[in-house]
Amino acid sequence: EADIYQTPRYLVIGTGKKITLECSQTMGHDKMYWYQQDPGMELHLIHYSYGVNSTEKGDLSSESTVSRIRTEHFPLTLESARPSHTSQYLCAGAAGDEQFFGPGTRLTVL
Amino acid sequence: QKEVEQDPGPLSVPEGAIVSLNCTYSNSAFQYFMWYRQYSRKGPELLMYTYSSGNKEDGRFTAQVDKSSKYISLFIRDSQPSDSATYLCAMKTSYDKVIFGPGTSLSVIP
Numbered sequence: 076e077a078d079i080y081q082t083p084r085y086l087v088i089g090t091g092k093k094i095t096l097e098c099s100q101t102m103g104h105d106k107m108y109w110y111q112q113d114p115g116m117e118l119h120l121i122h123y124s125y126g127v128n129s130t131e132k133g134d135l136s137s138e139s140t141v142s143r144i145r146t147e148h149f150p151l152t153l154e155s156a157r158p159s160h161t162s163q164y165l166c167a168g169a170a171g172d173e174q175f176f177g178p179g180t181r182l183t184v185l
Numbered sequence: 186q187k188e189v190e191q192d193p194g195p196l197s198v199p200e201g202a203i204v205s206l207n208c209t210y211s212n213s214a215f216q217y218f219m220w221y222r223q224y225s226r227k228g229p230e231l232l233m234y235t236y237s238s239g240n241k242e243d244g245r246f247t248a249q250v251d252k253s254s255k256y257i258s259l260f261i262r263d264s265q266p267s268d269s270a271t272y273l274c275a276m277k278t279s280y281d282k283v284i285f286g287p288g289t290s291l292s293v294i295p
Contacts, residue, residue, distance in 0.1 A: 079228070110285075115193055117287040118229075118273070133282070165228050172217050172277060176228030 078102055079177035081166050087183045088156055096151045096180045098166030106169035107149040111135060111162050112179070118165065124149055156184045188212050191274055191286035200295050204261040208274035208286050211255065215276040215284075218250050220259045223271045223288065232272075233259065264293045 078101040088094055100107065105126045110118040110133075120133030124143040138160070139153050153160055161184050167174040191208045198204055206220075217236045221229035233248040235241045241248045247260040257276070261268055271288040 115287060115290075117187075117189070118285040120282060123282070167228070172219070172283070173231050173234060174229075174283065176230065178228050179226070181226075 079166060079168050079175050081164075081177035081180050083180060084178060085181050085183075087185065089185050090155075090157055092156050094153050094156055094182070096164055096166075096182070098149045098151070098177060099147050100149075100168040100175075101147070102168060102170070102175070103146060104168035104170060104175075105146070107143070108167045108169065108174065109133070109139075109141060109149070109151050110165040110167065111137070112165055113162050122151065156182075158184045160184050186211055188284050189274065189276060189286040192289055193287055195290040195292060197292045197294060198264055200264060200266060200293055202264050202293070204259075204264050204268070204291060204293075206259040206261075206272050206274075206289050206291070208257050208276075209255055210257075210276060212276075212278070212284075213252075213255065214278040215255075216279050217277045218248070218257050219275040219283070220246075220248055221273040221275060221285075223273060225270075229273055266293045266295050269293050 080099045082097045107124045109122040119135035121137040122141040124130045165179045166177045189210045220233040223229040238252045245262045249258040269292045271290045273288040274286040277283045
């Protein structure tokens, strides 16, 4: 089983708050991804990284930002949370084409 | 038209049934095809990975790819209640990112 860790698992927060969703991995993957998933909908790629100091925006426009200062960590930050950010956020690391997913963070913005 | 189409279900079958899950796609450049299984409140996990037309078998699971018809399938034999989950198809070109289908929700009734 791939070791992709995400914290917190669940988060309920008020509008306007700054939040950081943590993602860490122990497998040394260079490639890491953040996806947004709503019920019954496909995963939408919002950010990805191919290595330290490399970050790119994905296909889905997002007001979040990411950083990749260390291989192991790929945190996602929302500077000012809004109800439209309510969703499940999935982090993944990749070896070749195979992506290993974390358990996800379910975010609710009131 | 979305690049990857998948019937969202829900699909409900009795234990022991053969399950057929399907995806169609529009991009003829897709070369790599994957099936992920996602349990409720968990991240997706890779079930099958293939890059050629034809069948690939792994235990009770068979992945089938028909590139001429742009159609892929996942068959589950002797389905079990533990197979109840959402099944996501995914695919990619040789150089681009993975595109996921919206998933089919499957319930196997004891």
